[in-house]
Amino acid sequence: MHDMIFVVGAPRSGTTLFRLILDSHPKVVNPGEFDFLFDLVSDDGELPDVYKYTEWLSTHRIFLSHHLTIDPDHGYYDLVRSFVHQKTQSNCIAALSVQRGHHKIPFFFPEAEYIHLLRDPRDVALSTISMGWAGNVFFGVDRWIETETSWDRLALKVEKSRILEIKYEDLVSKPQDTLRVVCNFLSIDFDEAMLNYFRRSTYGPVHANSVGKWTETVKPNELAMLEHKVSALLLDRGYDLSGVQLRRPSRRALAVLWARNKVSLWGFRGRRYGIAIFVSEKIAQAFGMKWLDRRVRRAINKIDKLDLK
Numbered sequence: 001m002h003d004m005i006f007v008v009g010a011p012r013s014g015t016t017l018f019r020l021i022l023d024s025h026p027k028v029v030n031p032g033e034f035d036f037l038f039d040l041v042s043d044d045g046e047l048p049d050v051y052k053y054t055e056w057l058s059t060h061r062i063f064l065s066h067h068l069t070i071d072p073d074h075g076y077y078d079l080v081r082s083f084v085h086q087k088t089q090s091n092c093i094a095a096l097s098v099q100r101g102h103h104k105i106p107f108f109f110p111e112a113e114y115i116h117l118l119r120d121p122r123d124v125a126l127s128t129i130s131m132g133w134a135g136n137v138f139f140g141v142d143r144w145i146e147t148e149t150s151w152d153r154l155a156l157k158v159e160k161s162r163i164l165e166i167k168y169e170d171l172v173s174k175p176q177d178t179l180r181v182v183c184n185f186l187s188i189d190f191d192e193a194m195l196n197y198f199r200r201s202t203y204g205p206v207h208a209n210s211v212g213k214w215t216e217t218v219k220p221n222e223l224a225m226l227e228h229k230v231s232a233l234l235l236d237r238g239y240d241l242s243g244v245q246l247r248r249p250s251r252r253a254l255a256v257l258w259a260r261n262k263v264s265l266w267g268f269r270g271r272r273y274g275i276a277i278f279v280s281e282k283i284a285q286a287f288g289m290k291w292l293d294r295r296v297r298r299a300i301n302k303i304d305k306l307d308l309k
Helices: 015-023 050-057 061-065 076-086 102-107 121-130 142-155 168-173 175-186 192-200 220-236 251-273 275-287 290-307
Strands: 005-008 093-098 113-118 163-167
Touching (some): 005 015, 015 168, 015 175, 015 192, 050 076, 061 290, 102 142, 113 168, 121 220, 163 175, 168 175, 175 192, 251 275, 251 290
Parallel strands (some): 005 113, 113 163
8 A cells, every 4th residue: 555656637638548558457456436535525535424435336337346345333434445355465565546636535545645646737638528527628628727726726735756747648659668657656667568558459559649739629709718727727837838829718708608518518418328218317416316316326327338448
């Protein structure tokens, strides 16, 4: 537990690619995303009721995919550490991926070290649209903002010597150089097997084709509002502004963006899961019908599994 490494980065920032690369090293095990460890913990470290937590986990697709055993005698703190222990291996560094709520990690793992994976938020925003998580880049960047804001809160609690920051753009454009830096941070030797991850996954070899796609796709008026929203974080993370005149969206423009985003989200979920599931999900949420919500979660999980890469 003292050798814990957390790989932190926003969704669509290359965290899955990086996980596969790390897990291909013979001295590292990265079993995947573990956000469910911290999702229900409050910002000040207050722990959730264990019964409610395990009930929530019963329909949590990612938790279920790990095939973890729940010890009914454990309190929340011990349960979290038990889940991690079940996925670690002797003589291997344990690296867990977390995409949100990073500032809660030290409540459980105060001595952990961190690899912070960054990606240009404009590419992240564009990628979220393809996943059906947003209908436009203005709202597509919200998950990146949430992650990076959480990271800033975590960074205040952790010594700089326990943090390594890398960029997705460097990982895919100069993978060997970047991974040697990573291995040095982990105090292990670089292994060529890291770049052969594609031989045991559905991902292809490393390429930089997705870097800078926003320059070809995002329209200037959209970019002006997006960069206005994220400019401070963008510059702080070492990315340059595009040069368009920043523009705060008017109330009318914001209302239009919000409406189009909602329509796009609802349309995507309706097409992907079917109208019956979509309507049932809304009813369960509106009336707090837990039995219906659990049934809907299970149905959605089955569909999501078929689409997993």
